[in-house]
Amino acid sequence: MARTSSRKPQRLRQLLLLAVLGLVVVNAVAFFHAWRFTHFTAEAGPHTDNPEHLTPLQKFGVLLTGLKNPKPRNQVTPAFPYRTIYLSSPNGLLETWYSPVARPRGTVALFHGYTSCKSKLLTEAAYFRSVGYSVLLTDFAGNGGSTGNVCTVGYHEAADVAAVTRWLQRRPGSVVLYGNSMGAEAILRAESELGARPTANLIECPYGSMLETAANRFQSMHVPPFPLANLLVFWGGVQNNFWAFDLDATHFATTISTPTLLMWGEADPRVTRQETDAIFANLRGPKQRQDFPRSGHEPYWRKNKALWEQTIAGFLEKQ
Structure with missing residues (x-):
């Protein structure tokens, strides 16, 4: 009996040690993933593909090593006349392309998504110019020609939106x-918490919350989101000086209360209908909603060009 009873504390200590080691390992993995997710590297080459496009072996590799995240670079320049202007933001110097039109109806400021840059919005900018608006395309801090290498998926980027708006x-x-995905998220925070007051918003596929978008990414890889999604959000915020939740x-x-057009793709694997419904329901001012059939987490003009242009034009006519 004495020998049996002496083994119980030893087993408990071993189990406790294994639990502590497991906790350390899981947090270390989450810390590493959060760093790779929010810090771009100087190396050239493509970033890791979207989760829904990865093979099972590639998904396993991403879980082990994290994302490959080179700093997004502008590979093309506008075909329309423009000039490069650098604007100051709390996050650093922002590189923008400014293209005024004759007798403008106003100016549309365009903000890109995660692992992207302003050159990815040239089709949208050309359309806004065609309907009478000057355009200003901005690289968020850490992206494209702007300073830095940090991306907080919409939180600190909101200060860039506010600076451009002012x-x-x-x-x-x-x-x-105008913003898609991270750009849309940054617009909403800039107005809600930083005092930005534009005339109107055109926002595409903003995610419901940082935790939801992290969970959606794990689910798209067929990995249970808890607890890694929660830890990823926690460490991503700690590393970048904000409470990411x-x-x-x-x-x-x-x-x-700004008049807002909210757009969403019905085939979006990363932003759910429930998230979009909740955002739309909570908007306080004049609002309009448009869903795009067959469109995923991508520019809606690719598969629904006529509907996208018609929706944008109709909304702007009211402003």
Whole structure:
């Protein structure tokens, strides 16, 4: 009996040690993934493909090593006339392309998504120019030609949106903000928490919250989101000096009275209908919703060009 009873504390210590080691390993993995997710590297080459496009072996590799995240670079320049302007933001110097038109109806400021840059929005910018708007395309801090290498998926980027909005509002005409994914998230936080007051918003596929988008990414890889998604959000915020659980567009929407067009792709694997419904329901001001059939987490003009242009034009006519 004495020998049996002496083994129990030993087993308990071993189990406790294994639990502690497991906790350390899981947090170390989450810390590493959070760093790779929010810090771009200087190396050239493509970034890791979207989760839904990876093979099972590639998904396993990403789980082990994290994302490959080279700093996004602008590979093309506008075909329309423009000039490069550098604007100051709390996050550093922002590289922008400014293209005024004759007798503008206003200016549309365009903001890109995660692992992207302003050159990815040239099709949208050309369309806005065709309907009478000047355009200003901005690389968020850490992306493209702007300074730094850090990306917080919409939180600190909101300060870039606010800086651009203030710069445009010192000039004549209305200011319309256009953003997709991370860009849309940054727009909503800039208005909700940083005092940005544009004339109107055109936002595509903002995610409900940082936790939801992290969970959706794990689910798209067929990996249970808990606890890695929670730890990824926690460490990503700690590493970048903010509480990432507060990055929540569903909450931001409750304080926004700006006329807003909210757009979503019905085949989007990373932003759910439920998230989009909640954001739309919480918007306080005049609002319009348009869903795009067959479109995923991508520019909606690719598969629904006529509907996208018609929706944008109709909304802008009311502003």
